[in-house]
Amino acid sequence: MELLSNIGSAMAALMFGWAMFQQYFPYNLRGSLDRYILKLTAIFYPYIQITFPEFTADRLKRSEAYVTIQNYLTANSSASAKRLKADVVKDSTQSVLLSMDDHEEVVDVFDGVKVWWSSGMTISKSQSLSLYPAVDRRYFTLTVHRRHRDAVTTDYIAHVLKEGKAIASRKRQRKLYTNNPSKDWSGWKATKWSHIVFEHPACFDTLAMAEHAKEGIKKDLIKFSQGKHYYNKIGKAWKRGYLLYGPPGTGKSTMIAAMANFLNYDIYDLELTTVKDNSELRKLLIETTSKSIIVIEDIDCSLDLTGQRKGKKKAGKSGEGDGDEAENEKEPLAKAKKDAENAEGKSDDSKVTLSGLLNFIDGIWSACAGERIIVFTTNYVDKLDPALIRRGRMDKHIEMSYCSFEAFKLLARNYLDIEAHELFADIEVLLGETKMTPADVAENLMPKSDDEDATDVCLKELVEALQAAKEKDARPKVEEEEEEAMVNKADAAPEEK
Ligand SMILES: Nc1ncnc2c1ncn2[C@@H]1O[C@H](COP(=O)(O)OP(=O)(O)OP(=O)(O)O)[C@@H](O)[C@H]1O
Numbered sequence: 001m002e003l004l005s006n007i008g009s010a011m012a013a014l015m016f017g018w019a020m021f022q023q024y025f026p027y028n029l030r031g032s033l034d035r036y037i038l039k040l041t042a043i044f045y046p047y048i049q050i051t052f053p054e055f056t057a058d059r060l061k062r063s064e065a066y067v068t069i070q071n072y073l074t075a076n077s078s079a080s081a082k083r084l085k086a087d088v089v090k091d092s093t094q095s096v097l098l099s100m101d102d103h104e105e106v107v108d109v110f111d112g113v114k115v116w117w118s119s120g121m122t123i124s125k126s127q128s129l130s131l132y133p134a135v136d137r138r139y140f141t142l143t144v145h146r147r148h149r150d151a152v153t154t155d156y157i158a159h160v161l162k163e164g165k166a167i168a169s170r171k172r173q174r175k176l177y178t179n180n181p182s183k184d185w186s187g188w189k190a191t192k193w194s195h196i197v198f199e200h201p202a203c204f205d206t207l208a209m210a211e212h213a214k215e216g217i218k219k220d221l222i223k224f225s226q227g228k229h230y231y232n233k234i235g236k237a238w239k240r241g242y243l244l245y246g247p248p249g250t251g252k253s254t255m256i257a258a259m260a261n262f263l264n265y266d267i268y269d270l271e272l273t274t275v276k277d278n279s280e281l282r283k284l285l286i287e288t289t290s291k292s293i294i295v296i297e298d299i300d301c302s303l304d305l306t307g308q309r310k311g312k313k314k315a316g317k318s319g320e321g322d323g324d325e326a327e328n329e330k331e332p333l334a335k336a337k338k339d340a341e342n343a344e345g346k347s348d349d350s351k352v353t354l355s356g357l358l359n360f361i362d363g364i365w366s367a368c369a370g371e372r373i374i375v376f377t378t379n380y381v382d383k384l385d386p387a388l389i390r391r392g393r394m395d396k397h398i399e400m401s402y403c404s405f406e407a408f409k410l411l412a413r414n415y416l417d418i419e420a421h422e423l424f425a426d427i428e429v430l431l432g433e434t435k436m437t438p439a440d441v442a443e444n445l446m447p448k449s450d451d452e453d454a455t456d457v458c459l460k461e462l463v464e465a466l467q468a469a470k471e472k473d474a475r476p477k478v479e480e481e482e483e484e485a486m487v488n489k490a491d492a493a494p495e496e497k
């Protein structure tokens with residue numbers, strides 16, 4: 001390849017020499033000589049070269065194509081390059097990133113076509129007349145045989161850019177955002193969202209739930225993340241809503257972390273109780289970036305979302321109108337309070353309403369480019385208004401349930417490194433008869449010591465815990481209620497004195 005470059009340089013020199021020399025030639029001969037020189041160059045050097053400079057023409061920005069190609073070459077050719085540059089990535093792993101050194105060359109093959117990449121650098125000389133600081137200008141040069149020109153300039157370069165972008169998105173640091181109260185939205189360093197690096201280790205492999213359900217969710221996520229053209233075609237915003245429901249400790253939050261890790265998305269943890277009104281909610285949502293999961297945990301506790309809808313229904317209205325209408329139908333006291341607020345000049349839009357939330361989910365932000373997933377979690381799915389969770393708004397409902405034997409086996413594999421044990425049979429029976437969350441099972445499976453029999457101890461403890469839970473479940477409800485009433489009475493007694 002070095003030979004190719006040398007020949008290339010020689011040909012370039014020849015062309016330059018000719019350009020200087022041709023002014024001494026009679027005008028009518030120049031055109032034919034031009035053609036001959038070009039033909040001669042083509043015979044000896046049938047390659048074309050495409051250069052990708054590091055900075056844009058105005059020198060203000062790093063070229064996106066250069067960075068993308070650098071990612072592609074780093075991932076695909078660092079094995080074949082002989083000289084590499086090392087960079088320490090400043091994340092928690094402090095890993096070393098190798099990339100092609102300056103003036104290094106590598107070969108790539110695409111659809112049977114061989115191409116050569118080389119990295120070069122020009123060092124700026126005197127900058128006395130320039131407004132810009134002296135910088136070394138790096139570039140990549142792609143060399144390819146003339147006959148493959150079309151295939152390379154269209155398909156191959158598109159392939160490199162696509163792969164490079166995918167690599168960049170895989171290696172970027174992901175973030176966990178939380179919303180700030182609106183009083184912090186102005187002033188120096190004002191931001192609506194604060195963030196930290198998201199490094200939750202959860203993944204689908206360690207998530208204990210039925211295997212077929214897990215596979216279904218993974219497939220759904222992949223289909224969504226690759227569905228740009230589909231969503232464009234059907235004219236819908238590129239978003240998908242998931243409702244995760246189930247008792248505490250069944251892995252809803254863990255599932256969200258696993259989803260984010262699976263798709264390589266950021267997480268926006270939206271705390272609705274600090275959002276004052278619909279316009280604040282709009283501003284927050286508009287600021288979210290693409291490739292993100294927006295999470296509203298415990299939707300039933302965050303706001304009285306259900307109450308407002310129910311108020312409207314009770315008043316005999318049908319359809320899904322604005323939540324403010326619903327408020328007008330509420331008790332007279334609330335209405336009087338609202339009228340008073342309006343008289344004081346406060347807008348109708350005085351708090352986050354169900355309708356506000358639904359409007360966003362229904363596509364008010366279709367103007368925002370890119371893909372977003374919205375996840376709601378709740379412990380009590382029955383408490384939610386059906387309008388909030390109907391299909392189309394929440395596209396997929398996922399039940400996170402008590403620990404099954406299948407889920408237990410996965411936890412045992414993760415926590416204790418075992419595939420089988422003599423107590424497994426008992427545990428299978430007991431899990432079928434009780435309701436224990438994966439969180440409680442996992443708690444029992446955490447070895448309390450480094451002793452050799454730690455596994456046996458853990459499993460025995462789990463069997464005991466399951467038996468205790470079974471006995472508790474078997475006791476008649478009335479007995480339990482009576483006991484609870486006694487405890488309450490005992491608690492209340494000192495105050496009565
Ligand atoms: N299905 C599961 N697979 C693996 N680990 C789990 C699972 N469910 C719970 N755990 C473990 O229990 C802990 C609590 O789970 P998590 O916070 O995800 O529950 P949750 O459903 O979000 O509960 P809550 O409703 O209280 O928010 C996690 O840290 C995880 O270690």
Ligand SMILES: [Mg+2]
Pocket residue numbers: 252253254297377
């Ligand atoms: Mg949770």
